[in-house]
Amino acid sequence: MTDEHGSTGTTSWYQHELAAEREYIAKLYSRLDTLREEKQRQLARVQAQGLQGSLQNQSERDSFATLYRDRINQLNAVDERLVFGRLDTINAVTRHIGRIGLADDDRSRLLVDWRAPEAAPFYQATAAYPQGVARRRHIMMSGRTVESFEDDVLTSDDEEHASQALLSAVSAPRTGVMGDIVATIQREQDEIIRDDMRGVLVVQGGPGTGKTAVALHRAAYLLYTHRDRLAKSGVLLVGPSEAFMNYIDQVLPSLGETGVVMSSIGNIYPGVHGVPEVSSDAAEIKGRAEMAEVIANAVSLRQRSIPETTYVHVEGTRLRVRPAQIRRAIKHARESGRPHNQAREVFVDHMVKTLYDQLRDIVSPKRDDGLVNKADRSYLRQEIRQSVEVRRLLNLCWMPLTPTGLINQLLSTPQYLVDAAPMLTAREIKSLLRQPGAQFTEADVPLLDEAAVALGDSSSLASGSSGERSKQRNLDTAEAALENMHYTLEDIGVDGVVTAEMLAAAQEPEAIWKSVADRARSDRTWTYGHIIVDEAQELTHMQWRMLFRRSPLRSFTVVGDLAQASGAAAKSDWPSVLAPFAGGNWRQSELTVNYRTPARIAEAAAEVATQAGRPVTTPQALRQGDYEPELVVTTPQHCPNQILDTVQKQLGRIQGGLVGVIAPIPEHDMVHEVLDHAYPGRVWRGIGRRRDRDLVLVSPQQAKGLEYDAVIIVEPQDIVSGAGGSVGDLYVAMTRATQTLTLITTATVEQLPLGLQDI
Numbered sequence: 001m002t003d004e005h006g007s008t009g010t011t012s013w014y015q016h017e018l019a020a021e022r023e024y025i026a027k028l029y030s031r032l033d034t035l036r037e038e039k040q041r042q043l044a045r046v047q048a049q050g051l052q053g054s055l056q057n058q059s060e061r062d063s064f065a066t067l068y069r070d071r072i073n074q075l076n077a078v079d080e081r082l083v084f085g086r087l088d089t090i091n092a093v094t095r096h097i098g099r100i101g102l103a104d105d106d107r108s109r110l111l112v113d114w115r116a117p118e119a120a121p122f123y124q125a126t127a128a129y130p131q132g133v134a135r136r137r138h139i140m141m142s143g144r145t146v147e148s149f150e151d152d153v154l155t156s157d158d159e160e161h162a163s164q165a166l167l168s169a170v171s172a173p174r175t176g177v178m179g180d181i182v183a184t185i186q187r188e189q190d191e192i193i194r195d196d197m198r199g200v201l202v203v204q205g206g207p208g209t210g211k212t213a214v215a216l217h218r219a220a221y222l223l224y225t226h227r228d229r230l231a232k233s234g235v236l237l238v239g240p241s242e243a244f245m246n247y248i249d250q251v252l253p254s255l256g257e258t259g260v261v262m263s264s265i266g267n268i269y270p271g272v273h274g275v276p277e278v279s280s281d282a283a284e285i286k287g288r289a290e291m292a293e294v295i296a297n298a299v300s301l302r303q304r305s306i307p308e309t310t311y312v313h314v315e316g317t318r319l320r321v322r323p324a325q326i327r328r329a330i331k332h333a334r335e336s337g338r339p340h341n342q343a344r345e346v347f348v349d350h351m352v353k354t355l356y357d358q359l360r361d362i363v364s365p366k367r368d369d370g371l372v373n374k375a376d377r378s379y380l381r382q383e384i385r386q387s388v389e390v391r392r393l394l395n396l397c398w399m400p401l402t403p404t405g406l407i408n409q410l411l412s413t414p415q416y417l418v419d420a421a422p423m424l425t426a427r428e429i430k431s432l433l434r435q436p437g438a439q440f441t442e443a444d445v446p447l448l449d450e451a452a453v454a455l456g457d458s459s460s461l462a463s464g465s466s467g468e469r470s471k472q473r474n475l476d477t478a479e480a481a482l483e484n485m486h487y488t489l490e491d492i493g494v495d496g497v498v499t500a501e502m503l504a505a506a507q508e509p510e511a512i513w514k515s516v517a518d519r520a521r522s523d524r525t526w527t528y529g530h531i532i533v534d535e536a537q538e539l540t541h542m543q544w545r546m547l548f549r550r551s552p553l554r555s556f557t558v559v560g561d562l563a564q565a566s567g568a569a570a571k572s573d574w575p576s577v578l579a580p581f582a583g584g585n586w587r588q589s590e591l592t593v594n595y596r597t598p599a600r601i602a603e604a605a606a607e608v609a610t611q612a613g614r615p616v617t618t619p620q621a622l623r624q625g626d627y628e629p630e631l632v633v634t635t636p637q638h639c640p641n642q643i644l645d646t647v648q649k650q651l652g653r654i655q656g657g658l659v660g661v662i663a664p665i666p667e668h669d670m671v672h673e674v675l676d677h678a679y680p681g682r683v684w685r686g687i688g689r690r691r692d693r694d695l696v697l698v699s700p701q702q703a704k705g706l707e708y709d710a711v712i713i714v715e716p717q718d719i720v721s722g723a724g725g726s727v728g729d730l731y732v733a734m735t736r737a738t739q740t741l742t743l744i745t746t747a748t749v750e751q752l753p754l755g756l757q758d759i
């Protein structure tokens with residue numbers, strides 16, 4: 001039972017409890033201030049030492065300074081709503097629950113971190129399974145002041161119900177930036193957040209069920225619970241777009257965690273910023289599993305013999321090179337099993353030896369005449385290597401390649417692409433071709449990654465000694481990573497033979513004080529302790545392949561909703577998505593309550609998807625909602641005014657929230673002009689966003705994962721049938737609303753997607 005005034009229901013009791021809470025929580029803030037001052041003093045002390053001492057001392061100081069700064073940032077970030085709950089057990093133990101744990105100087109616990117095992121009953125206890133809890137208290141704060149509290153008394157006749165704290169959280173106007181839900185995590189969400197780190201966990205849930213929120217809180221939970229291990233290997237969180245990453249990037253810092261590498265799928269490959277792929281056909285083809293074969297072919301095609309015998313000159317001597325000799329050297333190099341750039345060294349050595357034998361036979365026909373001594377041999381080999389003609393020939397046959405160079409050439413050279421991709425039709429080849437030097441897209445990123453694996457490190461093209469030096473440098477970091485890897489292997493019962501050298505080859509250390517997140521972000525070969533994938537229904541086979549490469553131990557949390565997939569990657573079940581990578585080694589959980597979209601709007605959206613044959617998970621909406629969704633049929637001439645009228649009406653209804661206008665890209669110029677004219681300085685177009693703009697214009701793809709208090713969809717039929725569109729996109733657009741939904745169309749009712757006519 002929840003009672004506004006607590007379990008006894010009397011005002012004096014409530015006031016007394018409130019005063020006690022205020023007093024206790026003031027003590028928590030005072031402790032927070034003390035800790036912060038302490039860290040600030042320590043930081044100032046380290047900084048005062050400046051650049052004195054050896055390099056080693058300086059780097060140690062840098063490490064400490066970073067540590068103190070991180071801690072100060074963490075303490076600042078948790079200031080807002082530091083504490084939000086309290087548990088009273090049947091044994092009369094009281095625990096306050098907050099964003100971080102705090103203890104007194106004498107180590108007695110003042111505040112329990114929400115991720116600690118002792119805090120779990122705050123989220124999980126029910127009347128049926130009270131877990132030793134007599135009372136759960138939700139504490140509502142404004143700044144540092146306790147505004148009110150609300151108690152759940154877990155008596156046996158208690159039913160699970162939505163607390164006032166939850167209802168006010170989900171009904172609050174949106175700001176365009178996602179907030180944390182730490183104070184109101186629900187039981188089914190908490191079970192997922194605290195689930196085992198091992199293996200692949202898939203979280204399927206309809207729109208608004210908190211998948212993103214759960215993914216973020218799980219990242220924070222795992223970092224807390226497996227701090228030792230993950231502090232060294234890191235956690236990667238992948239989302240669909242930059243807009244989405246901007247939307248969620250405040251959540252982890254507000255939970256006191258800054259160490260997670262957050263990246264959109266287009267930015268995973270260091271140094272490349274993949275833009276959205278305009279052609280959905282190209283996106284679909286580039287995502288297919290067979291593209292791995294295309295890349296392998298493209299690399300082999302750059303290892304080729306010569307059509308006929310040719311001649312090169314070394315020291316004025318003419319040497320003959322036959323195609324069969326080159327073919328033998330290529331075969332030998334390929335058999336080394338090394339990637340292209342490293343195998344090239346084998347190829348070159350083999351050819352230098354072949355040419356040297358010829359040259360020696362010319363210089364000294366009788367091998368034992370003593371004319372060629374050891375020094376001469378080395379000199380002749382050197383001459384062969386340095387001969388411009390030899391170099392030109394060997395490069396022609398086995399060119400050192402970079403991933404960007406290879407993919408750029410492949411996608412802009414028709415015959416090369418045809419040869420590398422015999423399985424593609426002429427039409428498919430055509431949709432892949434583009435101008436040389438065109439910007440890389442999100443769909444190219446896994447191709448670059450694939451190419452990087454096939455080509456190997458091009459830095460090995462540099463001199464051996466510097467390669468050796470860098471290998472040595474890697475070793476220290478690798479030792480640390482190894483320790484971490486062994487923990488994890490032990491944990492999952494794998495008896496892995498991993499040497500520091502193997503890891504040294506994979507992990508590129510920078511300065512010692514550079515954070516794990518920074519190092520991981522800039523290293524393509526970094527392997528993470530855990531990877532969390534949001535909006536996972538969007539990923540293609542090749543994108544999955546790229547991600548699984550980054551977690552050899554296959555420790556993943558995958559959250560998504562198959563019904564929300566756009567055309568390119570749409571799959572109807574998780575097994576067919578994950579089987580190629582995880583086999584049967586994955587488990588699935590489901591989220592069943594929709595916290596975002598009111599029931600009336602959610603039902604209308606589900607109807608549209610179902611009528612189009614998309615299987616939808618229909619979560620139970622927490623709120624009924626105050627407004628029915630509306631369909632406005634108008635003419636092209638009246639459409640701009642209709643948009644303005646609707647915006648005005650919705651602004652009145654949502655009182656300070658956000659209006660999201662979701663329109664197909666071809667409508668954006670028109671809509672932007674109309675809105676900007678009527679509401680100058682308030683409109684934000686496309687991805688990214690400024691907080692002072694409350695009218696946002698986006699495409700359905702850009703709206704993925706985001707939410708608005710009022711959603712206005714322009715020309716919904718074009719979202720489904722326009723280039724690259726799908727009913728999944730319309731479903732996504734309709735389920736972005738937290739309060740109201742209006743669809744404006746210039747189509748006739750008959751032209752509308754099924755299910756919309758009945759709105």
Ligand SMILES: Nc1ncnc2c1ncn2[C@@H]1O[C@H](COP(=O)(O)OP(=O)(O)OP(=O)(O)O)[C@@H](O)[C@H]1O
Binds near residue numbers: 166170186189
């Ligand atoms: N337990 C909770 N307490 C308060 N708010 C919540 C809770 N769970 C989810 N929400 C809110 O519900 C909204 C939807 O959550 P979220 O974006 O994580 O859902 P989703 O399942 O990822 O949605 P979609 O798949 O449609 O993008 C967010 O505003 C989130 O803060």
